Amino acid sequence: ATGPDGRWLVEVEDLAVHFPGRRRGLPLPGRGRPAPVRAVEGVSLRIAPGETLGLVGESGSGKSTTSRVLAGLQAATAGTVRYDGVDATAPDRALRRRLAKEVQLVFQDPYASLNPRRTVAQTLDTPLRLHTALDAGQRRARSAELLEQVGLPAAHLDRYPHEFSGGQRQRIGIARALAPEPRLIIADEPVSALDVSVQAQVLNLLMELRERLGVAFLFVSHDLAVVRHFCDRVAVMHRGRLVESTDRDRLFAAPHTEYTRELLAAAH
Ligand SMILES: Nc1ncnc2c1ncn2[C@@H]1O[C@H](COP(=O)(O)OP(=O)(O)OP(=O)(O)O)[C@@H](O)[C@H]1O
Numbered sequence: 728a729t730g731p732d733g734r735w736l737v738e739v740e741d742l743a744v745h746f747p748g749r750r751r752g753l754p755l756p757g758r759g760r761p762a763p764v765r766a767v768e769g770v771s772l773r774i775a776p777g778e779t780l781g782l783v784g785e786s787g788s789g790k791s792t793t794s795r796v797l798a799g800l801q802a803a804t805a806g807t808v809r810y811d812g813v814d815a816t817a818p819d820r821a822l823r824r825r826l827a828k829e830v831q832l833v834f835q836d837p838y839a840s841l842n843p844r845r846t847v848a849q850t851l852d853t854p855l856r857l858h859t860a861l862d863a864g865q866r867r868a869r870s871a872e873l874l875e876q877v878g879l880p881a882a883h884l885d886r887y888p889h890e891f892s893g894g895q896r897q898r899i900g901i902a903r904a905l906a907p908e909p910r911l912i913i914a915d916e917p918v919s920a921l922d923v924s925v926q927a928q929v930l931n932l933l934m935e936l937r938e939r940l941g942v943a944f945l946f947v948s949h950d951l952a953v954v955r956h957f958c959d960r961v962a963v964m965h966r967g968r969l970v971e972s973t974d975r976d977r978l979f980a981a982p983h984t985e986y987t988r989e990l991l992a993a994a995h
């Protein structure tokens with residue numbers, strides 16, 4: 728499932744992320760530094776162009792930390808990240824710029840992720856200004872187009888976030904992510920803060936856009952029903968490690984590890 732040149736869009740090899748251990752209470756005499764938190768340990772995964780990889784696992788298993796490394800928001804303690812065949816473990820300026828355009832994020836909380844003082848037009852203008860050569864008039868027209876693409880009327884461009892519902896705000900967040908024409912969207916629990924009825928609508932929108940634009944997804948979720956609906960392949964994390972990484976259908980039909988079986992059983 729690689730691109731025409733046989734390339735993976737993302738290749739993560741043996742990734743580790745450790746955080747310094749936190750001291751609780753007063754340091755005890757005779758004790759050294761607390762052990763580091765091994766948030767991610769030995770994780771390898773790949774995403775082909777246009778493919779959707781689901782990342783599942785219980786709370787604290789390292790899903791967000793892994794996705795933050797891919798988004799360039801978190802440094803790796805060890806391991807390598809390759810993007811489109813290029814080493815992106817410690818990206819230089821030019822590569823950081825390219826990644827800032829081609830890798831976009833959709834966040835869990837549509838209330839916190841939009842600036843309440845900026846209109847939709849202003850919110851959408853920033854990525855267009857940074858990552859395209861469009862002039863102000865063209866950016867306004869493109870913003871209107873993006874808004875319609877996510878199912879909102881272009882007439883709402885000059886509204887503020889508080890004038891929208893949660894689901895509509897998440898649509899605005901999706902429009903913002905689409906603005907730079909990304910190749911990879913990292914979505915960390917993008918629908919879990921929404922009402923169940925709205926979740927399906929937003930997921931359907933994401934599926935429709937994925938079909939139309941051919942963008943790849945890293946889709947982080949603890950909701951296996953959502954993952955089953957949305958993802959091509961699924962990687963299962965447990966305590967910082969990848970315990971299984973397989974085809975969606977194979978995972979649900981015949982989970983390999985006891986942990987995945989428990990996870991699936993717990994979801995029913
Ligand atoms: N900045 C940080 N400093 C210290 N520890 C951290 C930091 N970020 C994450 N951790 C720890 O790393 C581990 C993995 O956290 P992470 O947020 O990646 O889990 P998660 O799988 O996304 O969980 P959830 O489903 O609750 O979102 C946890 O033990 C967490 O407490």
Ligand SMILES: [Mg+2]
Pocket residue numbers: 790791792915
């Ligand atoms: Mg998380």
